[in-house]
Amino acid sequence: MVDTVVFILAAAICLTGALGVILARNPVHSALMLVMTLFGIAVQFVAQEAHFLAAVQVIVYAGAIVVLFLFVIMLLGVDRAQNLELSVLPIQKWAALLFGAGSLAMLGVLIIVVKDPVTGAEAMGGSATGDENVRLLARSLFSDYVYAFELTSLLLVIAVIGAVVLARKPKKVLDSVTEEGSEA
Amino acid sequence: MTGDPLFIDGVDLGDIGIMAVKVLVAFTFLLVATMFMVWFERKLISDMQNRIGPNVAGPWGLLQTFADGVKFFFKEDLRPENADPLVFRLAPYIAAVTAFLSFAVVPIGGSFGSGSSGTVTIFGRETYLQVADPPIGILLLLAMSSIAVYGVMLAGWASGSKYPLIGSVRASAQAISYEAALGMATVVVVILAGTLSTHGIVAAQSGGITRWFVVSSGIVPFLVFLIAATAELNRPPFDLVEAEQELVGGFHTEYSSIRFALFFLAEFMNVITMSAIMVTLFFGGPAGPILFGMTWFWPTIWFLLKVLVFLFVFVWFRATLPRLRYDQLMHLGWKVLIPLILFWLMFISLKELRAAHNWNWVATYGAAFIALVIGTALLLAGLRAGDRAFQDELEEA
Numbered sequence: 205m206v207d208t209v210v211f212i213l214a215a216a217i218c219l220t221g222a223l224g225v226i227l228a229r230n231p232v233h234s235a236l237m238l239v240m241t242l243f244g245i246a247v248q249f250v251a252q253e254a255h256f257l258a259a260v261q262v263i264v265y266a267g268a269i270v271v272l273f274l275f276v277i278m279l280l281g282v283d284r285a286q287n288l289e290l291s292v293l294p295i296q297k298w299a300a301l302l303f304g305a306g307s308l309a310m311l312g313v314l315i316i317v318v319k320d321p322v323t324g325a326e327a328m329g330g331s332a333t334g335d336e337n338v339r340l341l342a343r344s345l346f347s348d349y350v351y352a353f354e355l356t357s358l359l360l361v362i363a364v365i366g367a368v369v370l371a372r373k374p375k376k377v378l379d380s381v382t383e384e385g386s387e388a
Numbered sequence: 389m390t391g392d393p394l395f396i397d398g399v400d401l402g403d404i405g406i407m408a409v410k411v412l413v414a415f416t417f418l419l420v421a422t423m424f425m426v427w428f429e430r431k432l433i434s435d436m437q438n439r440i441g442p443n444v445a446g447p448w449g450l451l452q453t454f455a456d457g458v459k460f461f462f463k464e465d466l467r468p469e470n471a472d473p474l475v476f477r478l479a480p481y482i483a484a485v486t487a488f489l490s491f492a493v494v495p496i497g498g499s500f501g502s503g504s505s506g507t508v509t510i511f512g513r514e515t516y517l518q519v520a521d522p523p524i525g526i527l528l529l530l531a532m533s534s535i536a537v538y539g540v541m542l543a544g545w546a547s548g549s550k551y552p553l554i555g556s557v558r559a560s561a562q563a564i565s566y567e568a569a570l571g572m573a574t575v576v577v578v579i580l581a582g583t584l585s586t587h588g589i590v591a592a593q594s595g596g597i598t599r600w601f602v603v604s605s606g607i608v609p610f611l612v613f614l615i616a617a618t619a620e621l622n623r624p625p626f627d628l629v630e631a632e633q634e635l636v637g638g639f640h641t642e643y644s645s646i647r648f649a650l651f652f653l654a655e656f657m658n659v660i661t662m663s664a665i666m667v668t669l670f671f672g673g674p675a676g677p678i679l680f681g682m683t684w685f686w687p688t689i690w691f692l693l694k695v696l697v698f699l700f701v702f703v704w705f706r707a708t709l710p711r712l713r714y715d716q717l718m719h720l721g722w723k724v725l726i727p728l729i730l731f732w733l734m735f736i737s738l739k740e741l742r743a744a745h746n747w748n749w750v751a752t753y754g755a756a757f758i759a760l761v762i763g764t765a766l767l768l769a770g771l772r773a774g775d776r777a778f779q780d781e782l783e784e785a
Contacts, residue, residue, distance in 0.1 A: 230472070232472070232475065232542075232545060233474075233475070236475070236542075239538070255522065255523040255524045256523075256524060256527070256584075258524070259524040259527035259528065259530075259531055260527075262531040262534070262535065263527065263530050263531050263534050263571075266534070266535065267530075267531065267534025267535060267537065267567075268534065268564060268567075271534070271537055271538070271541065271560055271564060272564070274541060274545075274560070275541075275557065275560055275561070278541075278545055278553065278556075278557060279557065337523060338584060369774075372778075
């Protein structure tokens with residue numbers, strides 16, 4: 205009973221947030237709605253006894269990634285409602301509509317076709333409470349999935365280095381910039 | 389050892405009552421401690437600057453904070469015309485609520501070690517002296533401190549004015565930068581304790597000062613945590629967020645009355661919580677000698693005394709150290725603290741792994757040293773090659 209109530213509440217929070225992301229006119233409000241969705245998902249994780257994933261969800265997604273979104277929104281000064289009629293590509297709106305309708309149709313087909321519960325079997329054996337949770341996750345990350353894990357981290361490092369290389373200015377240019385007094 | 393023994397045999401009305409009392413006590417404690425902390429800081433800093441400080445309201449000016457609080461309540465609540473109405477009102481609550489929530493995982497008493505597992509008996513029920521002992525334990529603190537960024541950031545943005553915006557952008561960049569160092573210093577402690585639960589971390593430190601993690605982790609993680617926590621709290625010397633000479637009041641320039649009071653409250657509550665967390669992670673929490681009688685009473689006294697030391701340290705920082713420049717702040721965070729704590733994390737992991745598998749000393753550290761040398765050489769070579777290619781490209785252009 206409690207499980208059902210928690211699920212319904214958290215799902216409602218997720219969906220409200222998700223709708224808010226696309227309906228809010230102000231980009232900052234959209235980002236905040238995204239945080240709400242992430243919190244709802246974190247609650248779902250806790251209900252599934254995946255406490256560690258819930259914590260990571262809040263720390264990484266809500267605490268770092270959306271903060272960076274907001275950072276960019278504020279720095280670029282796009283924190284005002286924009287005129288949606290002025291789209292960059294003329295077919296953008298129609299393409300979006302097509303893909304959106306396509307995904308919705310696929311989801312509908314899945315709901316009708318799949319009769320068995322999608323995740324019937326438990327992913328990992330053993331008690332999933334407390335520290336066991338972290339231990340099991342670490343074991344499968346660093347044994348069965350170690351290549352995928354390390355390759356992902358390599359990808360992230362490459363992305364970071366790429367960003368630094370792209371953003372790096374030649375030393376001479378940098379010197380002239382600091383002389384103008386905008387070092388920070 | 390999983391979770392509070394209070395909930396082992398189901399939850400009944402008495403358990404809920406005890407929880408309610410715990411929440412109420414923690415809440416009241418934090419509020420009173422905040423009032424005390426404000427007075428303590430003002431009094432101490434005036435001593436350090438040869439001033440008298442607040443001395444009119446109550447004995448030694450003790451009631452000054454209370455008077456200020458009452459004043460805040462009765463002031464008019466102003467909202468700038470350009471402000472975003474909803475977010476402007478939301479921001480102070482995010483700041484205050486996260487400040488309250490992070491204190492919930494701190495064990496504030498109970499004797500650990502020599503057979504007792506830190507439980508106390510209230511009305512015939514055994515329980516821990518902390519509001520909650522969730523399985524993720526210390527991660528709750530990290531989660532709350534990353535959510536607290538929103539309070540500052542949204543306050544600055546929603547004010548619709550330039551100084552608060554600059555202050556809040558600075559604040560979020562600073563908080564994200566130092567969170568990495570803070571988190572990794574915590575990971576060192578978690579590796580040593582073998583658990584995320586704050587209760588487990590305190591239990592792992594029971595049995596003498598040498599078992600406190602400040603000693604057994606080497607002093608480095610503690611120092612990194614202290615510096616990163618100071619930055620995370622936006623306390624001097626890292627208070628660029630509200631650098632008065634440059635930004636008026638920083639992110640809360642446009643706030644007044646009770647909304648400003650909430651930010652103020654959150655700031656000082658975070659100082660108290662961070663001090664309590666440092667005591668929990670590195671200084672054995674409520675550990676200390678039990679002198680006479682009332683065995684449940686002494687651990688709490690020791691805990692409070694240790695927290696008081698850190699509160700003093702934070703005020704001391706403020707009175708002594710000049711504010712860092714922004715590039716110095718980023719340099720310290722990214723180029724000093726993070727590499728240092730990353731190295732230390734590797735070192736501690738290796739040490740633990742060697743002990744667990746009983747590997748040969750020379751082979752283990754020899755291999756690690758060779759890997760370090762090769763890695764450094766490769767990195768330096770890569771950097772030089774990159775630099776050269778970059779210079780060539782420059783000359784062509």
